[in-house]
Amino acid sequence: MTAAASTDIVTGSINRGWAARIAARTGGGALRIFLIVVALVWLIPTFGLLIESLRDPAQYANGGWWDAITHPAQLTFSNYSALLKTSAITGSFWNTVEITVPATILVVLIGAAAGYAFAWLEFPGRDALFLVVIGLLVVPIQIALIPVVKLYSALGISGSILSVVIFHVAFGLPFAIFLLRNYFSGIPRDLMEAARMDGATEGRIFFRIVLPLGLPAIASLAIFQFLWVWNDLLVALIFTDSSSQPLTVALASQTRQFGSSIDVLAPGAFLSLIVPLAVFMFFQRFFVEGVMAGSVK
Amino acid sequence: MARIALSHVGKVYEDGTRAVADLNIEVEDGEFLVFVGPSGCGKTAALRMVAGLETITEGDVRIGDKLVNNVPPRDRDVAMVFQSYALYPHLTVRDNIGFGLQLRKMPKAEVRRRVEDAARTLGLSEYLDRKPRNLSGGQRQRVAMGRAIVRQPQAFLMDEPLSNLDAKLRVQMRAEIGKLQRDLGVTTVYVTHDQVEAMTLGHRVAVIRKGVLQQIAPPQELYDRPTNLFVAGFIGSPAMNFLSATVLRDDNDQYTLEMGAETLVLPPSVPVARPALAGYVDKPIVVGIRPEDIEDASIAGRQPGRTLPARAELVEPLGSDLMVHLSMDLPQASGHEDIAELAEETGEGGVAIADERAVVVARFSPRSQVKVGDPVQITVATEQIHLFDATTGSAVWDA
Ligand SMILES: Nc1ncnc2c1ncn2[C@@H]1O[C@H](COP(=O)(O)OP(=O)(O)OP(=O)(O)O)[C@@H](O)[C@H]1O
Ligand SMILES: [Mg+2]
DSSP, X not given: OHHHHHHHHHHHHHTOOHHHHHHHHTTTHHHHHHHHHHHHHHHHXXXXXXXXXXXXXXXXXXXXXXXXXXXXXXXXXXXXXXXXXXXXXXXXXXXXXXXXXXXXXXXXXXHHHHHHHHHHOOOTTHHHHXXXXXXXXXXXXXXXXXXXXXXHHHHTOXXXXXXXXXXXXXXHHHHHHHHHHHHHTTSOHHHHHHHHHTTOOHHHIIIIIIHHHTHHXXXXXXXXXXXXXXXXXXXXXXXXOTTTOXXXXXXXXXXXXXXXXXXXXXXXXXXXXXXXXXXXXXXXXXXXXXXTTTSOO | OOOEXXXXXXXXXXTSOEEEEEEEEEEOTTOEEEEEOSTTSSHHHHHHHHHTSSOOXXXXXXXXXXXXXXXXXXXXXXXXXXXXXXXXXXXXHHHHHHXXXXXXXXXXXXXXXXXXXXXXXXXXXGGTTSOGGGSOHHHHHHHHHHHHHTTOOSEEEEESTTTTSOHHHHHHHHHHHHXXXXXXXXXXXXXXXXXXXXXXXXXXXXXXXXXXEEEEEOHHHHHHSOSBHHHHHHSSSSOOEEEEEXXXXXXXXXXXXXXXXXXXXXXXXXXXXOGGGGGGBTSEEEEEEOGGGEEEHHHHOOOTTTEEEEEEEEEEEOSSOEEEEEEESSOBOOOSHHHHHHHHHHOOOOSOOSSSOEEEEEEEOTTOOOOTTOEEEEEEOGGGOEEEETTTOBBOOOO
């Protein structure tokens, strides 16, 4: 046992990531500078977008957003209030929420249940079925668009929010199942058996053991799925109509109508960016390391 | 509490591996039964069939009077302690111990009371709100025990529960498990490959080899009357010495073992206890002598018919004893497959010596003055000798 513990420590130091190794060698300085540069490259345009969304459109011709830093008087909430008065935009914002929330929750729930079944239940054809799921991973969305459009009109649900949700769930599931099945199968078998001995049914094992232990993977999945659906334009463009279109589609159509319309696009884009950011902040606390620690041995 | 009965139980895995064959064991109510045997002999497989974690391919398992072959683990009312402990990492000690009770919809106050009682018994009261990762190995082991005892099950099943602990803690926990089982009186099946655990804990010990039960008996009986070469060699450390001999009988019914140029005279009690020995006259036999039955003749006294010449090849002073590896000009009983397997299993082939001399391990008194390379006379406690059929390996007892 002591031998095993010491090898863990040894491999632990050998297998450290390249980032940690660079950090160790340069005393963290170079790495820190690199990270700051990357962060600036990403954040400056975002910051610019924020400022732009707060500037009076009349000033746009007089210079870039950075002028607002020296002339804070240019700043105003008028763009936002104008935007929130545009019913096309507010309506599409709620459409986005109505599409994204169920499409995320359903993918996580179904993916987790299926992942558990593929990882831990024995049923005939399990491995063959899992191969099919992996096969579905490589099917590109574009191939399915036309047949699904036909299918939806045959079913009479074209243009509805439901149709977009179903499409996102269907295309989110293969990856969700794949990810969660692999994560769940890393949970030690002894834990499942201990729970079984303790009197747990499969359902209890799923809710009381697998879901809590799978939280890091489930949180990553939820974030990815949420971002994907929230930012989706292609699927929404094809399956929604004017009453069900999400924010991405609504904003895209604004450009076409007005030519330059930064006063609408900037606050709209910022509005659409805020929600995923909040979701990310909320879920990131589940990325805890070493959830399994102390369980076996 | 209940008895557990296995009748004609067998396990064949899907790939055709046979792990257990025709196992017939009755564990009495309140008994502490230990399964012991070399690695891969099927101990875990047998235990898991009782637990319900493994399907029973042949035979019947009964817990109490109920046939449980098709009963899922949760309805068998037995608790298991895993070698890995298998604690729920996301739950506190309190919830780990209480998990089974919560699942059974026991009232909260009752769960709390039982968990706290169990924690007190196991010395875990201070740690109830910790997560497993913040416990030491010994404390984790106790939590695993606690999870089993709070449920007050029909039986405890334990699969090498101490093998992840260091030597000192293992001894301590071994004593605690023994005491706990005595206090609670719960029927227990305990799997180990450590014969000290088997001997100290078990009311009875079942020795298993390649899925087949060899002998089931109280520890002392297992030691004194092993049923075959395998059990004789497996139980006891250092292992029993095996020598080849021919049985001779003279006109006065005096039995002698002829080993090469040397002979051992058997006291009358040996053939009296073994009526079957008469059938071996002038035939080969395997002689088993435990290390503690061999003493330096300068201490035990030189006795005709019991003293043999040897040479000390290795001397290990243990303080209380002197472990001496001797080479003797005798034929070693190395031909039998059981002996070959045992030597592999225990890693105790003795010291390899170039010529064909027998290697014998003896436990001398620390008063012995023997030095490496010295010729030494040894005296054998011939009344303690073990005799086995040279072909079947079975102990020679009744006709
Ligand atoms: N799932 C399985 N499929 C096929 N063979 C298996 C399986 N599980 C165990 N075995 C085999 O069954 C035999 C008995 O295994 P078991 O785990 O019961 O041994 P054991 O006596 O507990 O050994 P140890 O002391 O090493 O734990 C071994 O030969 C093992 O390789
Ligand atoms: Mg085992």
